Amino acid sequence: MPHTRTRRALPLAAAAALVGGVLAVGAPDRADAAVPDTIPLQITNDSGRSEPVYVYDLGTQLSSGQQGWADADGAFHAWPAGGNPPTPAPDAAIDGPAPGQSKTIRIPKFSGRIYFSYGRKLDFRLTTGGLVQPAVQNPSDPNRDILFNWSEYTLNDSGLWLNSTQVDMFSAPYAVGVQRSDGGVSTTGHLKSGGYTGFFDALRSQSGGWSGLIQTRSDGTVLRALSPLYGVETGALPANAMDDYVDRVWQKYTTSTLTVTPFGDRPDTKYYGRVSGDVMNFTDGSGAVVTSFRKPDADSVFGCHKLLDAPNDTVRGPISRTLCAGFNRSTLLINPNQPDTSTAGFYEDAVTNQYARAVHARMADGKAYAFAFDDVGNQESLVHDDSPQQAYLTLDPLS
Incomplete structure (x- = not known):
């Protein structure tokens, strides 16, 4: 079985593209693989929010090594050349499901990310080095006031690896799943009842500056908590915290x-x-x-x-x-x-790491990617199958 781990996004200043979110190290492509070129991803909107949802499938096409995006049918589109300063990327948004509804798209053999945002489309830019990922630890990032999140995945001839991640931030909650060839379904990433607000309450009550990780919009909407790494880098968390x-x-x-x-x-x-x-x-x-x-x-x-x-x-x-x-x-x-x-x-x-402590304590199964090597001891929120029939992404309530 390939080893997988989550990666944190590059800082905006790096202006570079990620090769992918979930790494599948040493996963050989099998000539007789049963994994098709695309598989269905069912997205269910259980958020209870009324705003429109936008979905993006971005990453590296494993067959060519090209970076780009996939449309709702799973067709690959390579990014055009970027510039310096960064130029707007093509609109890769897929209309997501309405509240209480589901929508199925197809995802190709990528190593990348599935983003989703509420209310507004995300602002992606391209540099000469590739795609600039959102980096909301930067107060001037154009996505700073958007409620969004992402999952990371690798789909290749050896199967699917799909995670929920909090390595960069804790924000709009979601769960991931995979239907196996035997018909069973594995899921992870769901919060306990009250877990979303409970997480932020835990940071607010924690001494030592941990409440500084929380970002809110001018209207008071809680958007996210930065990871403690970004908290230290931006001065939101004391550098002597550990x-x-x-x-x-x-x-x-x-x-x-x-x-x-x-x-x-x-x-x-x-x-x-x-x-x-x-x-x-x-x-x-x-x-x-x-x-x-x-x-x-x-x-x-x-x-x-x-x-x-x-x-x-x-x-x-x-x-x-x-x-x-x-x-x-x-x-x-x-x-x-x-x-x-x-x-x-x-x-x-x-x-x-009070952030990781609060994340794990509020996960229904206790599993999370609250820091980059949270898979040590199998504590990560990851689903995998070597012959996936369907993947799932469920947008959960912000409560």
Whole structure:
């Protein structure tokens, strides 16, 4: 089975296109694949909102590597050349279902995103590097006052991977699903009753600046909460939000060992972390140092990048993923054997990723992509099938 993980969007300043939202690493295309060129996606509008809904299917066509968009029939359209400054993209909007109704479109073999917006169409632009994704952490982004969200997916000859994601922000709620070849349906992403307002209430009541993540429109409409990564980057959340916890982790593993077993199917592959000064060194079974990490800041922890960079390799990346999950969930002090997959001790420390804590607590099945490596320990909100019959996207109430 291919490994998948969610990716955060590039900042607007990068003016670059994403290759896709959900990555399917090492997924071979099979000549005898049963997956057709397009599959149906049923979109159901249970939001209770009266505004029109607009839907977009944007991504990379896997057969050609071209970036573009798909229409309601699943036909691919390549983006034209962009400019500098960015030029308006072609209108790729598909009219979504009316309140209480469903609409079925077809999605092609993409690695990309399915956006939806309420009331207004999204403003997409093209640069010489490709599509500029909405980046509402930037107050001048033209989509800042639009209520919208997106799902990420990969459909290829090996199947469908479809997620709900909160890596960049928590906003208009939705759930995803897939009908399997046996007729059964898997779903994830639904909130508990009252979960939407409950999430924002939790941030407002949390000390330490977490309420600063919430963005509202001038009319008072709550639009979203930024991820803590973007909160730190924009100054909405204090840059020292994780310092106390990181300091305690560094102190603990100066005199004890952190054991990381990054592969569930390879229990004999272990790495051993010890802190020396400002650096945590990891050794293998022979005692040789295989990689080292400088003491991370909140930016690195929340983004699972910079000082916790995770290259797509077999050593540093897997160790970094595990560390990132342990820091965000605050399990590194209570369990020296990582990853911790018990969930009972997740987010229990007073210093933790309060955003991720609030997201998971309000998911009906407890699953979410609240940070980039939330799939460590299988905590992610993802559906997959190698022979998908139909996909589902359900727009849920904002209550």
